[in-house]
Amino acid sequence: MINMQAVRAIYAFEMARAFRTAMQSLISPVLSTSLYFVVFGAAIGGSIERIDGVSYGSFIVPGLIMLTVMTQSISNASFAIHFPKFLGSIYELLSAPVGVTEVVLGYVGAAATKSLIIGLIILATSTLFVPLEVAHPVAMAVLLVIICFAFSLFGFIIGIWAQNFEQLQIVPLLIITPLVFLGGSFYSISMLPPVWQAVSLFNPVVYLISAFRWSFFGAADVPIGLSVAAIAAFTALCIAAIWWIFKTGWRLKT
Amino acid sequence: MTAAADTPAMIEIAGLNKTYDSGFVALRNIDLTIRKGEILALLGPNGAGKTTLISTICGITVPSGGRVLVGGHDIETQPGKTRRIIGLVPQEINIEPFQTVWNAVRFSRGLFGLPPDPARIEEILKTLSLWDKKDEVVKALSGGMKRRVLIAKALSHEPQVLFLDEPTAGVDVELRKDMWRIVDALRDEGVTMILTTHYIEEAEAIADRVAIISKGRILLVEDKDTLMQSMGKRSMSLELASPLETVPQSLEAYGLELSANGLEVTYAFDTRAERTGIASLLRDMSEAGLSVRDIKTAQSSLEEIFVELVERDTGDDESPEAPAMRAEEPA
Structure with missing residues (x-):
């Protein structure tokens, strides 16, 4: 039976932390996204032709939301579990009657909620800069929620894996940011030479951005079914990894 | 109010072993039964395995072998049942610094599956002289106050078994007195308590039984009075x-x-x-x-008995100090 009180306690605790640090949680992603719009949308975008019939400023919105949501999910979730590990206060979590379900719902749920809120704020901010219509709003919302959750799961794993704060930064910096930038956040991979198009298909982020952009403009780089399958597989893999971590106590218990 | 020998067992440890990844053997074939409602003092030098033993029962350390039952449930196969009834006051002051005292204690209660009960938390905070600090952020508190918060967290979920890992190490007289008062009150409620301490007079004053552990082995478990009589x-x-x-x-x-x-x-x-x-x-x-x-x-005091026993056991082979530091490192 799920310890719902524990889920509630963890979730409330994590959300309270987000509100305490609301300035850095919200202001900085909104500010940096606005800068992207100013630089890429207004300054450079004017000299780039329309992609799939969409102005460049509008075209980058889904990619920008993805970029922020992915990095925020990872940093929120990884910090949430790494900090108690660093402090030693994790003893309480380890000795509490909670298992993988409670921990995932509480920590990952809270991290995903935070990045979802940030994603929605950026979406709202973007309408101040560019005209925007969402072709499939329900699909867009569902995809956004799932991606927030999936990358929070991934971040949670990183938070447990990391043995210091440097390692905590390495994965987002060295892996996620390049994958997102090269995953078609700011361009359609159909604009690339065929060789690089083929290489891009090995980048998992391509499938996420493609699906998310499809929900906005109805056009995708890769078939939507393939994207959904990729997202589902990634989520399943992360859940399996966390289940294994809690079963063995890897990097949590001595 | 010594728990009688025919009182049902609360904790049953059989053949418990723990070897850390480093190869350090922290627990060697521990057998120990702790009866419901009794207060057991676990004495031993640094690195003897006290914290490892407690951590294992609480689920923080993975045992290498053996079996532990708490309230009749196996800690490995039914952790949900055993952990609900266990409270732990750790040795180190490990606590999230940016939350208020009230939220810290409320969090613990929820984490252990109990519905919110502000009246109960108020009572605990008042007992621990933390009530006027309830809205303060933990990091603003003194070390002694932080330790009180750790105790409040452990009591918040009304445990039937309470582990106190050196709860009075480095605290002022006031808190020690409060601690003893709380232990007395919990004893009256029938809470089973396991206490590790360096202050042997503390064990002498409040424990029903004494277990002496050295180099991962239980050297002796005895009713305190019998021990003092027979060995004194x-x-x-x-x-x-x-x-x-x-x-x-x-x-x-x-x-x-x-x-x-x-x-x-x-x-x-x-x-x-x-x-x-x-x-x-x-x-x-x-x-x-x-x-x-x-x-x-x-x-002669328990301290003298203790020193004598441990000295007899601690030959001049490896020093227990060095590996001990690793063993007691927080997870």
Whole structure:
């Protein structure tokens, strides 16, 4: 039976932390996204032709939301579990009657909620800069929620894996940011030479951005079914990894 | 209120072993039964395995072998059941610094599956003199106050078994007194308590039983009173009617100590010995013409017993200190 009180306690605790640090949680992603719009949308975008019939400023919105949501999910979730590990206060979590379900719902749920809120704020901010219509709003919302959750799961794993704060930064910096930038956040991979198009298909982020952009403009780089399958597989893999971590106590218990 | 021997067991440990990844053996084949409602003091030098034993029962450390039942449930196969009834006050002050005292305690209660109960938390905070600090952020508190918060967190979910891992190490007199009062109140509620401490007088004052652990092995588990009686050296002080300058030669064999003013001699004896020598001492003193005005006996403290046992066990092989530091590193 799920310890719902524990889920509630963890979730409330994590959300309270987000509100305490609301300035850095919200202001900085909104500010940096606005800068992207100013630089890429207004300054450079004017000299780039329309992609799939969409102005460049509008075209980058889904990619920008993805970029922020992915990095925020990872940093929120990884910090949430790494900090108690660093402090030693994790003893309480380890000795509490909670298992993988409670921990995932509480920590990952809270991290995903935070990045979802940030994603929605950026979406709202973007309408101040560019005209925007969402072709499939329900699909867009569902995809956004799932991606927030999936990358929070991934971040949670990183938070447990990391043995210091440097390692905590390495994965987002060295892996996620390049994958997102090269995953078609700011361009359609159909604009690339065929060789690089083929290489891009090995980048998992391509499938996420493609699906998310499809929900906005109805056009995708890769078939939507393939994207959904990729997202589902990634989520399943992360859940399996966390289940294994809690079963063995890897990097949590001595 | 010593828990009687026929009281049901609360914690049953059988053949428990723990070897850390580093190869350090922290627990060697531990067998220990702790009865419901009793207070067990776990004594041992640094690195003896006290914290490892507690961490294993609480689920923070993974055992390498053996079995632990808490309230009849296996800690590995039914952790949900055992953990709900266990409270832990850790040795280190490990606590999230940016939350308020109130939220910290409320969080613990929820984490252990209990519905919110502000009245109960208020009561706990008041008992621990934390009530006027409830809205303060933990990091603003002094070390002693933080320790009180850790105790409040452990009590917030109304545990039936409470582990106190050196709860009074480095705390002021006030908190120690509060701790003892709380332990008394919990004892009346029937809470089983396991206490590790460096203050042996603390174990002597509040424990029902004492377990001595050294180098991962339980050397001895005994009712405190029995232990003190059976192992205690006693000393007898005899007050003399008139002062002596030196102990008469006829009494030399007794190894008497003469006080500075010459009015008191002290005789040490072992209750375990076949003959204590008291009768013959008194006879020989009377023959030497000494008249005795008063006799007092005193018992050796638990501390002396402890030091003696551990010293006997700790040969001059490896020092227990170095690997101990690794063993007690927080997870």
